[in-house]
Amino acid sequence: MKILTQNFKNKIISILLGLDGRVTFSDYVWKDVRIQPEYWSKRLVFIYRLGRINLYYSKKNSFRKKIWRKIYLHLNIKVVEGKLNSHVPASxxxxxxxxxxxxxxxxxxxxxxxxxxxxxxxxxxxxxxxxxxxxxxxxxxxxxxxxxxxxxxxxxxxxxxxxxxxxxxxxxxxxxxxxxxxxxxxxxxx
The missing domain is CATH 2.160.10.10 (Hexapeptide repeat proteins)
Structure with a gap:
């Protein structure tokens, strides 16, 4: 039952992000976020992976891709560059x-x-x-x-x-x- 709900969650997130099916959100993002040793590390990795998914694994020219790109850029400026004074580009x-x-x-x-x-x-x-x-x-x-x-x-x-x-x-x-x-x-x- 747990596998079924995990697959359902991955499907919903894939639809919301406009993913093209090459990666799943839980494997690509959550596994890396969970292993981070501290609060701000988790935020940095989440934002980096969100940008990377948007850049390389989203369907081309979709409306969702444009929306998530704006969200990624906003989070990157506020958290990664603003709070952490770091530069970790998605590319x-x-x-x-x-x-x-x-x-x-x-x-x-x-x-x-x-x-x-x-x-x-x-x-x-x-x-x-x-x-x-x-x-x-x-x-x-x-x-x-x-x-x-x-x-x-x-x-x-x-x-x-x-x-x-x-x-x-x-x-x-x-x-x-x-x-x-x-x-x-x-x-x-x-």
Whole structure:
């Protein structure tokens, strides 16, 4: 009976949001919201996922898509940019299971890729080199970011890497790297 009611809820939400059937709201949004460690993390992830659904999984040119886009933009300006002083655009890819601990002052470039099950802390910056460049970092599955860390430019960070607090990373690193310092250096001894 519980499965039946869950399917019914998913169907109603899909109709309200104008989803095209590739994702379900409970799998794509609620699973990620539930794992977040704190109140504002839950809000940030909910708003990000709502924007991502609207951008990539809604039926094209529907009236509902336009309405939900306005709701997303309003929530993004009021909560994410206003309360949290963060910039997490819906066009950036953030994998399922990523957690935000203290999601204040988190800046993510719209062309960035962050693999699933990563951990971001406050004051993290993931961006490009500026001057019209769209080359942004690609961070693989299971990365952990210390507070104040910055990843800049067209770099690749391997699976399960750890970026220390206040590290500035401007070059690529392999899987399981432990990156600290300015500029970032891998201190992992194999």
């Amino acid at each position: 950036a890819y953030i994998g399922q299971g990523t957690k935000f601990f203290h999601p204040y002052n988190v800046i993510i470039n719209s062309h960035s890729y962050i693999g699933g099950n990563s951990v971001l802390r406050h004051n993290v910056t993931i961006g490009n080199l500026g001057k019209g460049s769209q080359d942004s970092p690609r961070i693989e599955y299971g990365a952990s970011f210390g507070s104040g860390s910055a990843l800049i430019g067209p770099i690749h960070i391997g699976h399960h890497s750890k970026i220390g607090s206040n590290a500035v990373v401007t070059k690529s690193f392999p899987d399981n790297a432990v990156i600290v310092g300015i500029p970032g250096k891998n201190i992992r001894k194999d």
